[in-house]
């Protein structure tokens with residue numbers, strides 16, 4: 018049977034990557050975490066000590082950057098110029114600076130083209146902020162995943178504590194809200210529900226429930 022493209026967008030920490038990974042596994046599709054790509058670029062810029070507002074320098078830097086997403090059992094491995102940065106791109110420093118980098122035209126042009134090439138190769142489940150609106154506007158299935166900011170902060174807290182990070186609920190809640198504001202207010206392809214996307218509010222729902230409902234939508238459209 019023919020495959021399809023599934024776009025999953027929504028605010029920070031709504032459970033997109035957890036669910037997208039499981040949906041991809043169930044359908045035998047490739048999972049692509051586009052946020053990881055923006056994080057990898059941000060990590061490289063921070064390492065390079067280039068000023069975050071210096072778009073010209075950043076454009077030059079990223080022109081020579083190689084980002085590779087490798088599927089893995091638990092997490093999707095992220096390679097930046099051949100070096101694994103899977104954990105490094107989840108740092109507090111990257112998280113608080115990624116929205117500024119993701120707002121730059123040259124960064125988006127480069128990564129959107131890369132994402133479109135990946136989707137042309139196989140059936141994909143792609144998660145991010147602008148997949149249904151800008152990267153794959155012709156996707157066969159579009160989901161807009163939300164959850165209350167309180168639940169998102171709680172989930173993120175548990176996740177970060179598991180990774181051994183010293184995190185605090187109120188700080189996480191503030192950071193998540195701030196990132197959503199920045200991502201929604203930027204000029205180029207802001208975070209926004211595509212008109213033809215199905216909204217799923219995951220507040221109070223289990224991972225399995227949400228995964229199954231998306232797989233059902235997908236199977237109906239195959």
Ligand code: C5P
Nearest residue numbers: 051052053055115116119145146147200
């Ligand atoms: O999905 P994740 O929270 O890891 O994304 C990190 C950041 O990358 C977002 O806050 C946003 O600024 C940016 N992003 C984006 N477009 C995407 C995916 C992520 O601008 N498609």
